Amino acid sequence: MSMPTPRALKPRKQAQQARSLVTVDAVFEAAIQVLLSEGVPRLTTTRVAERAGVSVGTLYQYFPNKQALLYAVLQRHLSRVGDAVEVAARSVHHAPLATMVNVVVEAFVRVKTERVDEARALYRVASELDTVELVKSVGLRSNADLSAMLDTAADARFDDLALTAYMFSAAMVGPTRAMLEGSAPPKLLRALRGQLVSLCLGYLEREASRR
Amino acid sequence: MSMPTPRALKPRKQAQQARSLVTVDAVFEAAIQVLLSEGVPRLTTTRVAERAGVSVGTLYQYFPNKQALLYAVLQRHLSRVGDAVEVAARSVHHAPLATMVNVVVEAFVRVKTERVDEARALYRVASELDTVELVKSVGLRSNADLSAMLDTAADARFDDLALTAYMFSAAMVGPTRAMLEGSAPPKLLRALRGQLVSLCLGYLEREASRR
Amino acid sequence: MSMPTPRALKPRKQAQQARSLVTVDAVFEAAIQVLLSEGVPRLTTTRVAERAGVSVGTLYQYFPNKQALLYAVLQRHLSRVGDAVEVAARSVHHAPLATMVNVVVEAFVRVKTERVDEARALYRVASELDTVELVKSVGLRSNADLSAMLDTAADARFDDLALTAYMFSAAMVGPTRAMLEGSAPPKLLRALRGQLVSLCLGYLEREASRR
Amino acid sequence: MSMPTPRALKPRKQAQQARSLVTVDAVFEAAIQVLLSEGVPRLTTTRVAERAGVSVGTLYQYFPNKQALLYAVLQRHLSRVGDAVEVAARSVHHAPLATMVNVVVEAFVRVKTERVDEARALYRVASELDTVELVKSVGLRSNADLSAMLDTAADARFDDLALTAYMFSAAMVGPTRAMLEGSAPPKLLRALRGQLVSLCLGYLEREASRR
DNA sequence: CATGAATGAGGTTTCATTCAT
DNA sequence: TATGAATGAAACCTCATTCAT
Incomplete structure (x- = not known):
């Protein structure tokens, strides 16, 4: 069950608050949608944030970088x-x-x-x-x-x-x-x-x- | 036996002269090398050309775009x-x-x-x-x-x-x-x-x- | 009064915030300056941005491409x-x-x-x-x-x-x-x-x- | 009747031979065709040569550079x-x-x-x-x-x-x-x-x- | 002379990331 | 905390020009 996550890919917040959870989930879902509708090369953080209904800044509050999100x-x-x-x-x-x-x-x-x-x-x-x-x-x-x-x-x-x-x-x-x-x-x-x-x-x- | 290639991905020249054949093959090989050693995100046309020992321009004489090369x-x-x-x-x-x-x-x-x-x-x-x-x-x-x-x-x-x-x-x-x-x-x-x-x-x- | 702008040439943002307005105007002015001092062939987006005192990226936030800017x-x-x-x-x-x-x-x-x-x-x-x-x-x-x-x-x-x-x-x-x-x-x-x-x-x- | 041509724009050969004249004329005509069908930005020397039915090299035998041709x-x-x-x-x-x-x-x-x-x-x-x-x-x-x-x-x-x-x-x-x-x-x-x-x-x- | 493969500087555009508000 | 304007490195690609054949 344990797969040690590389440090650089660790989420930033443990997302324990209700609001956070909702946001993170929206971002996950958005990433999948974008992946499906646009493909890997067009999977940009801005697009994911947009689709998730949050700003890029917010996305970066939860994930230190794009890789971490996909990971x-x-x-x-x-x-x-x-x-x-x-x-x-x-x-x-x-x-x-x-x-x-x-x-x-x-x-x-x-x-x-x-x-x-x-x-x-x-x-x-x-x-x-x-x-x-x-x-x-x-x-x-x-x-x-x-x-x-x-x-x-x-x-x-x-x-x-x-x-x-x-x-x-x-x-x-x-x-x-x-x-x-x-x-x-x-x-x-x-x-x-x-x-x-x-x-x-x-x-x-x-x-x-x-x- | 034939699988019709989408027009946008068609090679540019048929590479019939000796020099051309060498070049194209070098590019093919270089693409594979780069893919292996650097991974997809770092597979750039410049890097492939460099590894193949030719200029980017040359690469683009044979392939209309990056996709076509990979294709x-x-x-x-x-x-x-x-x-x-x-x-x-x-x-x-x-x-x-x-x-x-x-x-x-x-x-x-x-x-x-x-x-x-x-x-x-x-x-x-x-x-x-x-x-x-x-x-x-x-x-x-x-x-x-x-x-x-x-x-x-x-x-x-x-x-x-x-x-x-x-x-x-x-x-x-x-x-x-x-x-x-x-x-x-x-x-x-x-x-x-x-x-x-x-x-x-x-x-x-x-x-x-x-x- | 209205002349419908082709979609590919439409500005990207309407530039409603104060900062934005300043930026867009600077870009406009810069485009004209470059046009006059350098001529059409040397009118590059980089040069326009530079002259306007912003980064290329910023220019592209307001115009989807060079044509759109000139338009x-x-x-x-x-x-x-x-x-x-x-x-x-x-x-x-x-x-x-x-x-x-x-x-x-x-x-x-x-x-x-x-x-x-x-x-x-x-x-x-x-x-x-x-x-x-x-x-x-x-x-x-x-x-x-x-x-x-x-x-x-x-x-x-x-x-x-x-x-x-x-x-x-x-x-x-x-x-x-x-x-x-x-x-x-x-x-x-x-x-x-x-x-x-x-x-x-x-x-x-x-x-x-x-x- | 005299308009002194800037040195850099002078044609290379005086094109006195019959063959030369034909070539130059074909190039002129090609340039006009390309200009009309493709527009200024796509007017390239290669394209003009192609349309004229000669190689780029030949074109450069008659004109020192692109400007000279247009001129x-x-x-x-x-x-x-x-x-x-x-x-x-x-x-x-x-x-x-x-x-x-x-x-x-x-x-x-x-x-x-x-x-x-x-x-x-x-x-x-x-x-x-x-x-x-x-x-x-x-x-x-x-x-x-x-x-x-x-x-x-x-x-x-x-x-x-x-x-x-x-x-x-x-x-x-x-x-x-x-x-x-x-x-x-x-x-x-x-x-x-x-x-x-x-x-x-x-x-x-x-x-x-x-x- | 003619050819066209090769060159590479330089142009356009994108996008991960930051930071003032 | 959330926002989104700004950044600029770096990717893709073109094209005037040269030169070995």
């Missing part, structure tokens, strides 16, 4: 995803493989899908070097959760748990990203959950059988 | 990948599923891996909006190739060929991207081929059995 | 001229021809002469293509005012009012421009008013007599 | 006009005023009108500082021609011959420019000659009568 937005999103995976994984310790896959995939797809625009917007930002570390750390966390889960599978055992968990994760993340980024037709999107289950379960069963 | 680099890379997949897929029409997967994955991993730096660099650029169309068109092409191949499988038949081909493709692309972007440890990278085969074959066998 | 300067000048002609023309409805010509020419020469440097500077800019529409629209307005006036002349009547008004206008504008652009000797400039009266009145009396 | 084009045009006026004026020495005006205006309008595009194009260039001298010198020459003519009028005498000739000239030039630049409707253009006669004759008769 925070991404962090919020990734935390949600990480949390969802973690909760799901914990809930099926000791269950059979099929159950595990169903539950985890279900949770993952749900959290990625309930705010499609957000997910889509953030893919555009996620390659900005500074965020690589963040993405990696969240990945590690999820891998750990999935490893721990797989290790308790009622009906399977894995030689290289870390590797298998990594691939499991990548098998969920990869096609999902492809679909969301490519603005895949709704038909595909609806099929996503089932397909991911098939993909992951097919893989895990193969790996397990190799025992 | 061209990406296009070259994607073409190579598309070509590799196409050739591989064609070579195993009417073979059994396992052969198909082995051959295609092998080709894909090879082409992505032989210029790891290039692949890695381009992921950073691929979100610059205008490239979405390009990525999509290459995706469509590969999907078509894979569909055609799968349709001839000696030992399997698929209900929704398009969907299955799409997932097959995504199952290769997704984890590969995750690994390259996240700068996965060499150990993982070496395992990639085998893991992808497992992933794709597991999936395809499941889907085929559902006949 | 605004020209518009301000032409509006003044148009206003002067309109007021003068209205004031002599129903008067004899000689009075009309005297009053209108007097007003025109006065307004063109009271800021000779401005007028001179703007001739240099007026050929930058996009301003053609502006010049034309101001011309139309003046022609209308002059037409309306001539139509009420106590001692004359005209067959083709529009044509006559057009020539009247051109007879004032043309030689004035020639003089100011050619930096005619002061002696000529002093004679301008009388000469223009002679020119216009001679013409109008000829046209009127042709009834 | 030459303008000079050619102004010479034609000056010549036409001179010939016309000489042909009516000792004639009555009305004849003089008719003949001179006729000549002037004809020469300006037979290549409307050229005239229109050159107005755009004529304010480029360096050309002011050129325009002025041609003006002086015409004024001298007109002065000499008016001085011999059979039925009129003028107090300030220089001033009167200047205004006569301006009365022809001004409205003509206004019409050509403003792309006046054909109807006006057809009326131009008659109107100019009326304008100039009205003026001259008034001035003559003031003896």
Whole structure:
């Protein structure tokens, strides 16, 4: 759960007051909107502030610089995803493989899908070097959760748990990203959950059988 | 095979003279280098030209704008990948599923891996909006190739060929991207081929059995 | 009175605060100075900002691009001229021809002469293509005012009012421009008013007599 | 007839060979075309050369720099006009005023009108500082021609011959420019000659009568 | 002589950030 | 605390001119 935020990217205020929270949230939302409607190159602090209904000055009261803002937005999103995976994984310790896959995939797809625009917007930002570390750390966390889960599978055992968990994760993340980024037709999107289950379960069963 | 390039992104000269060819290639290479060493935000036309050992003016003789340059680099890379997949897929029409997967994955991993730096660099650029169309068109092409191949499988038949081909493709692309972007440890990278085969074959066998 | 400004040339802010007004005026003045002292090709936004004592950035807060700045300067000048002609023309409805010509020419020469440097500077800019529409629209307005006036002349009547008004206008504008652009000797400039009266009145009396 | 060309603007070759003449003419024509279709800011040497069907290098064999090219084009045009006026004026020495005006205006309008595009194009260039001298010198020459003519009028005498000739000239030039630049409707253009006669004759008769 | 690839100074414009009000 | 005008470094891109072929 802990991913140490680089000092330069720390928010300025802890935003504990009600007013602050509202403002910060408006800014987050605005950033996502701008990202979607204008694209990365046109994501300027002024534009975000404008869209959020505050002045640039105010924005800079909450974030020391633009990077910090994007970092925070991404962090919020990734935390949600990480949390969802973690909760799901914990809930099926000791269950059979099929159950595990169903539950985890279900949770993952749900959290990625309930705010499609957000997910889509953030893919555009996620390659900005500074965020690589963040993405990696969240990945590690999820891998750990999935490893721990797989290790308790009622009906399977894995030689290289870390590797298998990594691939499991990548098998969920990869096609999902492809679909969301490519603005895949709704038909595909609806099929996503089932397909991911098939993909992951097919893989895990193969790996397990190799025992 | 052809993917019509938007007019604004078309190269300026076809670069037929010897000197020109050298120049253009130097620029391509420089763009990739800068992308890797400096990241997207510091990828400026001046820096690319400098690294290529030419003047900005020269760069602009071959590309009407920065976008066009990036577009061209990406296009070259994607073409190579598309070509590799196409050739591989064609070579195993009417073979059994396992052969198909082995051959295609092998080709894909090879082409992505032989210029790891290039692949890695381009992921950073691929979100610059205008490239979405390009990525999509290459995706469509590969999907078509894979569909055609799968349709001839000696030992399997698929209900929704398009969907299955799409997932097959995504199952290769997704984890590969995750690994390259996240700068996965060499150990993982070496395992990639085998893991992808497992992933794709597991999936395809499941889907085929559902006949 | 209103001449709809093309959207791309619209000023960015209406400049209502005191500080802003000062800034915008300084920029206007600076543009004219630079135009006079350096000429069109050396009229750069940087230079104008510098001369105005502000940063380029500030200039661009008020004008979306260089064209818009020049457009605004020209518009301000032409509006003044148009206003002067309109007021003068209205004031002599129903008067004899000689009075009309005297009053209108007097007003025109006065307004063109009271800021000779401005007028001179703007001739240099007026050929930058996009301003053609502006010049034309101001011309139309003046022609209308002059037409309306001539139509009420106590001692004359005209067959083709529009044509006559057009020539009247051109007879004032043309030689004035020639003089100011050619930096005619002061002696000529002093004679301008009388000469223009002679020119216009001679013409109008000829046209009127042709009834 | 002599207008000393500034050294920096002198053509490089006297272009006496047939091939040279053709090239220079093509370049002149191209410059005018580009000026009309693209406007001053987009008038580049490369574009002119391209339109002329030669390489930039060749263009620079004939003109030391861009200014020189424009200067030459303008000079050619102004010479034609000056010549036409001179010939016309000489042909009516000792004639009555009305004849003089008719003949001179006729000549002037004809020469300006037979290549409307050229005239229109050159107005755009004529304010480029360096050309002011050129325009002025041609003006002086015409004024001298007109002065000499008016001085011999059979039925009129003028107090300030220089001033009167200047205004006569301006009365022809001004409205003509206004019409050509403003792309006046054909109807006006057809009326131009008659109107100019009326304008100039009205003026001259008034001035003559003031003896 | 002709060509056109190469040059690079310099122009236009944007945008993260500050700070007086 | 909030505002938004001002800043200026730095990005993108053009184009007059040269010179090796």
